[in-house]
Amino acid sequence: MKEILEILENDARATPERISTMTGIPLADVKKTISEAEKNHTIVKYKAMINWHKVGDEQVWAVIEVRIQPQRNVGFDAIAERIYRFPEVRSAYLVSGTYDLAVFVSGRTMQDVAAFVSQRLAPIEGVQGTTTHFLLKRYKEDGEIMEVKEENKRLPLTM
Amino acid sequence: MPPSGIRKYFDLIISMEGVISLGVGEPDFATPWHITEAAIHTLERGYTMYTSNSGMLELRQELARYLKRTFDLEYDPDTELLITNGVSEGLDLAMRAILDPGDEVIMSDPAYVAYPASVMLADGVPVQVPTDCHNAFKLPAPDVEARITGRTKAILIGYPANPTGATMAMPELAEIADVAKRHNLLVISDEIYNLLVYGTQPACFACLPGMQERTVLLGGFSKAYAMTGWRVGYAAGSAEIIAAMTKIHQYTALCSPIMGQMAAIEALRSGEPEAMRMIEEYDRRRRVILKGLNDIGLDCFEPRGAFYVFPSIRSTGLSSEQFAERLLMEEKVAVVHGTAFGPSGEGHIRCCYATSMENIEEALTRMARFVQRHRAP
Ligand SMILES: Cc1ncc(COP(=O)(O)O)c(C=O)c1O
Numbered sequence: 001m002k003e004i005l006e007i008l009e010n011d012a013r014a015t016p017e018r019i020s021t022m023t024g025i026p027l028a029d030v031k032k033t034i035s036e037a038e039k040n041h042t043i044v045k046y047k048a049m050i051n052w053h054k055v056g057d058e059q060v061w062a063v064i065e066v067r068i069q070p071q072r073n074v075g076f077d078a079i080a081e082r083i084y085r086f087p088e089v090r091s092a093y094l095v096s097g098t099y100d101l102a103v104f105v106s107g108r109t110m111q112d113v114a115a116f117v118s119q120r121l122a123p124i125e126g127v128q129g130t131t132t133h134f135l136l137k138r139y140k141e142d143g144e145i146m147e148v149k150e151e152n153k154r155l156p157l158t159m
Numbered sequence: 160m161p162p163s164g165i166r167k168y169f170d171l172i173i174s175m176e177g178v179i180s181l182g183v184g185e186p187d188f189a190t191p192w193h194i195t196e197a198a199i200h201t202l203e204r205g206y207t208m209y210t211s212n213s214g215m216l217e218l219r220q221e222l223a224r225y226l227k228r229t230f231d232l233e234y235d236p237d238t239e240l241l242i243t244n245g246v247s248e249g250l251d252l253a254m255r256a257i258l259d260p261g262d263e264v265i266m267s268d269p270a271y272v273a274y275p276a277s278v279m280l281a282d283g284v285p286v287q288v289p290t291d292c293h294n295a296f297k298l299p300a301p302d303v304e305a306r307i308t309g310r311t312k313a314i315l316i317g318y319p320a321n322p323t324g325a326t327m328a329m330p331e332l333a334e335i336a337d338v339a340k341r342h343n344l345l346v347i348s349d350e351i352y353n354l355l356v357y358g359t360q361p362a363c364f365a366c367l368p369g370m371q372e373r374t375v376l377l378g379g380f381s382k383a384y385a386m387t388g389w390r391v392g393y394a395a396g397s398a399e400i401i402a403a404m405t406k407i408h409q410y411t412a413l414c415s416p417i418m419g420q421m422a423a424i425e426a427l428r429s430g431e432p433e434a435m436r437m438i439e440e441y442d443r444r445r446r447v448i449l450k451g452l453n454d455i456g457l458d459c460f461e462p463r464g465a466f467y468v469f470p471s472i473r474s475t476g477l478s479s480e481q482f483a484e485r486l487l488m489e490e491k492v493a494v495v496h497g498t499a500f501g502p503s504g505e506g507h508i509r510c511c512y513a514t515s516m517e518n519i520e521e522a523l524t525r526m527a528r529f530v531q532r533h534r535a536p
Contacts, residue, residue, distance in 0.1 A: 007443075011516075021450045022443035156172040157165050157182040157493055159272045159321075 004033050012046040059106045061135040062113045065099040067128045079126045088116045160279050179522045181510040182493040186385035191433035197425035198418045212409040214242020215420050221427045230363040238398040241405050242415045245392040246351045249377040253347050254281035256403035262312040267298045269500035271321045289503040295460045296325035300334035307342050317349035319464020322500045322509035326464040329362050336367040346374045352465040354383040357442045359463045383434045384426045391419035441466050444512040451523035455530050466513040473506050476535030490525035
C-alpha cells in the first residue's frame, strides 16, 4: 500500500501494470489499492509540477505569517478555514512559534497579493496581524530542484 | 594483454546523438549530499594533505566497526585493514603481493575485466572456469577444484557479479571455501557490490568458518554509496598480506585521496538510509528491465545483485558483438557485448539498469523493435 503510493507520489503517470512489475505486487491488488485510495481521498489529485519561469509566465507568490486569536471550542480551525477557502491561498499550515498560520498566496502582480492581504485576509475577525514575505526565487519545491537538471556526467560506457 | 573491448564503441557513442546507454558500470545517482557536504567541510578546514599510507586511522577504525556490526568480523585497524584507491587498486595490490611469476589464479568466465588483467599484470596466469545461465552464472566448486594444479595460488571471486548480476549464497560459497581449505589456497573476494542485493542476504566470504585468515576481502564505497569518482576502497586480511600490500601501495599510490577518505567516514557513519533508498530504486528498475527483456524474447535468469542483467540474445542468431554494434547503430541503445567479459559471455549482452526508469522503458521499446527485426528464422 505505502509503496504503491510512494511510487505514484513520485510519478503520477506510473501505470498499475508498471507498478505491479516494479514491486512484485499482483496487478489486481495494485488496481484495488489505487481505486480505494482515490475513493477515500488518500490520493487527493494527480497533477503536473510546472516551472512557470520557463515560459516567462510567472506569478507572484508570498508567504504570509498570520497571527490569530484562537476561538472557544474551535481553536484555530474556524479562522483557518475562512482564510484557506480563498482561491488565492495556495497552501495553509498551522505552525508553532511566533505566529500561527503560514499562508502561501499567489497573484498576478504584487498589487494583487497586497490587496488580497489588506482587503481580504487582514480584516477577518480574529486575525491579529500579518507579515508578508514575497518569494524572490524558487530553488526547490516539494522535493524537486527547480533548475534544469544538469546533464548526467557519467561516461557513456564503462566496464 | 588485449585492450579493453569497448574502446571503439565509446568513441562512436560520443559522436552520436540520442543514445540511451545501458552500458555503464556505475550508479546514475550522485553521491548522497550529506557525504559530499561533509567532504566539502573538511576541505574548507584545510584537509588537503597526504594521509598515512594505510589510510586515516579514523576511517580504519570506522571500517572495523562496520565489518563487526555488519558481518561480525574482527579486523585490527592497525594491521589488518588498508585503505586503497578503490577495489581496483586493492585487486592489483593483492595480486602483486601474493603471486610469483607463473602462479595461477582461478576465477569465473565471464568475469569483471580487471580480474584476469590484474593477474596478468602480476605475471600470474588467470585460469577461467566457464559458467552459464543454466546455473545462474554461479561458480561450481567442483569445476574450480578440477582446475587446481601445483601452481594454483588463489581463487578470485566477486559476488554479486559484474557482468552477470549473479549472487552466491553462503552455502554455495562454503563449497568454494572447502576447496580452498583442502588445497591450501588463498581467496580474494571482491565484495564491492555486497549491499546491492535483492531478496537475498548480503554474503561475506570471510565469515565462513576458517576463511577469515585465508581471505583478502576487497570492498569499497563506489557502488552502494554512489562514490565512484572519490577513489576509495579497502582491503581486509591477515596482517602478513596487508603488510605486503601496504608496501606496494606506499610506493605506487602513497595514499587514497584524503577527500575520498573523509567522505567514506561519513558514508560509514550515516550513509545507510540513503544507500537503502538507492537500492530500493535499483530493485524496482531491476524488475522492470527483467520482465521487459523476457517479454521481448531476450531470456534472462533473475539476477539478484549488483545492477546488471545479462540476457541471452540467442533468439536473434547474432553474436554478442554483432548484436551490440547493430543495436547501437540501428536503435541507438548502448549495451556491452558479453564477450567483453570473456568467451563464456558469448550469446549474452550486459545491460546496466542504473539509469532512469524512462531510459529503461525507452531502451526496452527500441530493443523490442530491434529483436523483432532480427529474430532468427
Ligand atoms: C566487480 C567490480 N569490482 C571492482 C570495481 C571497481 O571498483 P572501485 O571503484 O572500488 O575501484 C568494479 C567497477 O565497475 C566492479 O564492477
